Amino acid sequence: MVVEAGYAQAWDLEARAPWRPISAGEARDAAGLPYVVVYQAAGREAPLEVRLVSWRDHYVGLWVYDAQGRRTYDLDMRLLDDPSRLLRRYSVGWYYTGPEMAEFDKACPRITVDLFPDGRGRRTEERQGQGGGSYVTSPSLRDDERWMDRPAFGEWPLLSAQVHGLIEPPAFEAAEVAEAAEPGDGDAPATCWRPPRPAQPGPINELFRPGVCVTDGYHPEMTVVEPRRVGTLCGPSGLLAVSGPDTDEGDRPRITVPLAPGEYVLDEARVRFSYHCEWRDAEVTTTEPTAVRLLVSETPAATWRWPSARTTIPGCSSRSR
Incomplete structure (x- = not known):
């Protein structure tokens, strides 16, 4: 089977098409800049798979499509301390029950796998139909199933070959590029894929202002309610140390700041939101804390200022569909 490999500066999620096609020689692999590779088979409108690469963000993604143009598999790989191999950090597979089922339909059964560098992991099977619910287990995987050797540029295999029923390794041909585009993604439309980046600090002050609407990426409508006074902190030394609350490891971020001796109040920010509770099969409203503030001044x-630190998994952020 002959598979055409085409390069582009980005992938348009809405159009399901490459944005600004480029030649293989113009792909910015050595510079670590983002680009995509689209694998297409003759006579098939939807791509076999799309590979999304951004070495500067320690990221390689893989999206597999079926004949109806629906994404059936999403693989998130991360380049960690060892530059020669990639961790298969996250994957989700959608198992559509028929050709009429819409992409990412809530009724579609799916299996999600989360893997971590230390060997831990979680496999979540979301079932539909009678019984429904989720089934969570710890995946038993070999080391070569968790990690993938980093291929050289231009030598990537078609990772979805088995999904598409290909027995023999395909022969690759380079796609023709009608007109080369100048490198740069500054004017890419909002519908284009962008590499995941580390989460940035949000509007912290707004978390303590009742009535403000915020989101955590999962719940689109969250309303800030009145902060709750949780106690006071006595600071007789005039020095405040701040560090991670759940670890004592030596390489974690920490800062120390001077503080006038005295007592300071501690406030807890809270938000109220509604969500669909799977176990009750009903809409539930709840209030949860989001942050704690030491009030040193009105x-x-x-x-x-955010201290820098070595991150275990670079580039983590919400995944876009």
Whole structure:
């Protein structure tokens, strides 16, 4: 089977098409800049798979499509401390029950696998129909099923070959590029894929302002309610140390800041939101804490400083569909 490999600066999620096609020589692999590779078979409108690469973000993604143009598999791979191999960090497979089922339909059965560098992991099977619910287990995988050797540029295999029923390795041909585009993604439309980036600090002050609407990426409508006073902190030394609350490892971020001796109040920010409870099969409204603030002054902060630290999994952020 002959498979055409075409390069582009981005992939348009809405159009399901490459944005700004480029030649293989113009792909920005050595520079670590984002690009995509689209694998197409003759006579098939939808791509076999789309590979999304951004070495500067330690990321390689793989999206597999069926004949109806629906995404059936999403693989998120991360380049960690060892530059020669990739961790199969996250994957989700959709198992459509028929050709009429819409892409990402809530009724579609799916299996999600989360893997971590230390060997831990979680496999979640979301079932539909009678019984429904989710079934969570710890995946038993070999080391070569968790990790993938990093191929050289231009030597990537078609990772979805087995999904598409290909027995023999395909022969690759380079796609023709009608007109080369100048590198750069500054004017890419909002519908284009962008590499995942580390989460950035949000509007912290707004978390303590009742009535403000915020989101955590999962619940689109969350309303800030009145902060709750949870206690006071006595600071007789004039020095405040801040570090991670759940670890004592030596390479975690920490800062120390001078503070006038005295007592300071601790406030807890809270939000109220509604969500569909799977176990009750009903809409539920709840209030949950989001942050704790040590109030050292009534004057709002002008800037925030974030200590740098070595991250275990670079580039983590919400995944876009």
